[in-house]
Amino acid sequence: MLCRHCQKVKSNRPRGLCWSCYYRPGVRDQYPSTSKYARRGVGDFHGRTKLAAEPTTARPGTEAKIAVLAERARLGLSLWHPLDAA
Ligand SMILES: [Zn+2]
Numbered sequence: 001m002l003c004r005h006c007q008k009v010k011s012n013r014p015r016g017l018c019w020s021c022y023y024r025p026g027v028r029d030q031y032p033s034t035s036k037y038a039r040r041g042v043g044d045f046h047g048r049t050k051l052a053a054e055p056t057t058a059r060p061g062t063e064a065k066i067a068v069l070a071e072r073a074r075l076g077l078s079l080w081h082p083l084d085a086a
Pocket of ligand 1: 003017020
């Protein structure tokens with residue numbers, strides 16, 4: 001496979017890039033990882049989290065509740081609020 005950026009040399013670096021393109025500033029960011037092990041979606045977060053500003057009235061297991069959890073995860077907030085609907 002040829003380098004996805006310069007199309008001149010055989011790619012020998014991750015993301016289908018050649019050595020010189022991979023290490024040229026700015027180039028790597030234009031090509032998302034092709035590895036199936038790469039992080040996808042919302043990143044893992046460890047550490048202290050802030051409580052969401054508002055509890056949700058969405059009931060557990062509902063689409064609405066899942067949407068709330070996804071949004072909280074995206075914002076790096078605690079997934080659970082003590083006043084969430086039970
Ligand atoms: Zn290249």
